[in-house]
Amino acid sequence: MIKATFPHLGNFYIPCAALLYELGLEPVVPPLTSQRTIMLGTKIAPEFACFPLKVNLGNYIEAVEAGAEFIFMAGGVGPCRFGYYGEIQREILQDSGYQMEFIVFEAPKTHPQELWVKIKRVVPRNTLSKLAKALYVFWQKARAIEEFDRLANKIRPLEQKQGTISNLQNRFYRLIDNASSIKDIHSVLDDSISEMQAIPLRETNYPIKVALLGEIYMVLEPRVNFQIEKLLGEMGVEVVRTIHLTEWILEHLCLSIFKPDWYRQLLLLAKPYLGNTVGGHGLETIAHTVKAAVNGFQGVIQLAPFTCMPEIVAMQALPDIAKKLSIPVLTIIIDEHSAQAGIETRLEAFIDLINYRRQQTSGKRNLELEYGN
Ligand code: SF4
16 A cells, blocks of 8 residues: 655545545555654755744655655645745655655646646546545545534533533544544534533633634644634634635635635725735635624634735734724744743733723713713
């Protein structure tokens, strides 16, 4: 069996491993991203490369150590550097003495049938129906993880015993990983959601609600964003993630073909501040910040890797949006030098600010009620 690997992106190693397995490959899941991973990648990457590229390189090296022969990687087109990732990573690995075969999947819009041709190259005996089944298992696992995570973020700020949701979440990931049929996936999800709904909750006011947005890798990878969703949840904050991998796949693999103007609504929301797409999630960052303000969120947190061009562009508009729509925005830039304590301190200060604004608003409202203004 060919041993194939891929870079980590949050917990999507679970559906990715299932996809490779269904295609008849032996998935080699790299060890979860750690300080060692970051150190290995940083050592061989150019200093000003995007941070996710460095972490990916660390994942590959650790996967090679575990016996991987092939690397699967997504590709892309557009103004940001992601489109070059596969090729650059291949060259960096080669220069560092790692002879790995790279398979880069581009969106079918730009290279029709390439996905199928590439898969056939690695596993020639695959049929289209086998590919369809593999993709279906991948999709069901990915959707289950996202559904569970959405609910976990809602309940975590209200849990009576801190850590209950996180423990349940870790067990859920293990069970979904082991689920071998669609029926198993659904029953693991249903049982885990029922368990989560039975957790005793605190009697409290509505928790603070913040939107988490920015560059996709930083938002989805808890091991580089210092588990920000968990941190905020345990500070009593409900986190609403605006980026989900399955939506990204739908937009780039399906909507870009059948509904090429799918991002019109984003353009309309962002219009006063940005007139076009700038690659990555720059447009989404602006549009979702506007949307969060309009929908009554109490704050927005933007996550960006150091040197990320689209997020730097978006960052220029955020102070203006924050002022005009009266919503606090915190930008956190992460790279290999970032540390947990620094992130925690900034989050605590941000939540204090939101709480202060909340008190001021409710004080003002009470005064208005008292004096009938
Ligand atoms: S979105 Fe930002 S971090 Fe990601 S590849 Fe593009 S420039 Fe680099």
